[in-house]
């Protein structure tokens with residue numbers, strides 16, 4: 001493959017944009033090499049400016065569950081754009097998407113639209129604090145909830161109770177208000193509740209993680225969180241920015257059988273346009289301005305183009321017969337192919353998959369269930385696998401600590417080609 005134009009474009013971009021990218025994950029910083037600059041995408045494929053075509057497993061980091069440039073979504077955006085891009089006044093589209101989200105996710109009594117997942121989690125936390133009159137939030141090591149100061153806290157080595165700012169710019173005061181627990185480790189949460197009685201406003205988590213790779217919660221862990229939050233009058237926030245409408249029509253909460261107090265959304269509900277949302281219990285949502293005292297606003301919130309793309313996407317997910325079953329079948333066949341490759345080659349690895357979200361962990365362990373397990377992965381091996389995959393026309397997320405996404409547009413041929421390319425890469429890595 002030739003990357004001449006992308007190399008030139010990246011060089012030029014770096015003169016004007018920090019690191020040449022508008023989001024660090026795009027830079028290939030952890031795997032090395034030059035990111036292809038994308039010219040266009042259609043269905044399961046993306047094409048770079050040198051004309052190289054790839055089978056895409058990034059899907060814009062989750063939103064493109066229908067595949068790229070779905071004709072209905074494109075039409076909805078075009079027709080809506082012709083009527084004006086933004087009014088800063090209410091539209092019926094906003095009610096339409098709220099009704100749709102409520103219909104699909106029973107825990108949502110009321111929903112507020114924002115412009116990104118980051119805004120959704122930031123606002124949900126403020127609301128939980130306003131509602132409870134408490135300051136502290138528990139998050140889990142390895143979970144990502146956007147780039148709000150409160151969530152850019154990771155524990156250092158071992159089980160630190162209090163976070164420390166490891167991103168310059170986060171004040172020690174903010175870091176102090178974020179407590180770190182371990183995913184799939186209920187006692188680590190119980191200890192924080194014991195140490196901070198009546199101080200914890202919220203527990204936030206990815207109900208199935210994607211941002212340290214895919215990790216599935218033990219039922220005992222997730223049930224335990226619900227119980228702890230009930231006992232302590234703490235708001236349980238499911239961050240479903242990634243898992244929302246990806247895992248199931250009723251999101252991860254349907255699969256896990258847990259009703260959170262608040263849920264955050266993003267990605268799929270905007271059909272590829274910038275969007276976020278948060279919603280949940282009536283009593284909590286009633287605290288939001290202008291009805292209540294907790295302030296949150298947005299010039300472009302509920303933007304008509306994003307609403308039109310989101311409504312069209314959600315309708316298709318809702319109405320297409322067997323949508324999630326078909327996605328499961330495609331995804332299962334990819335997993336099976338990769339498992340067979342590993343077995344045949346004696347290749348060390350663990351695949352975690354829930355529906356169309358998956359991660360191949362390059363590890364000698366038998367399972368990956370915690371952040372500590374994730375940290376044992378061989379990231380150099382991953383980087384080499386990633387580079388070989390790219391050369392073979394397979395576009396993966398450029399980090400071991402991410403999920404891959406399969407869309408409804410991925411075909412049997414795409415899966416077959418991906419499994420073959422993976423076999424070649426694994427074989428080379430074994431040599």
Ligand code: PMP
Pocket residue numbers: 061116117118119121144145146147206210211239240241242266267276
């Ligand atoms: N929460 C989760 C679970 C996410 O995966 C992401 C983005 N990957 C965010 C929040 C932040 O969303 P955004 O990038 O739209 O701000």
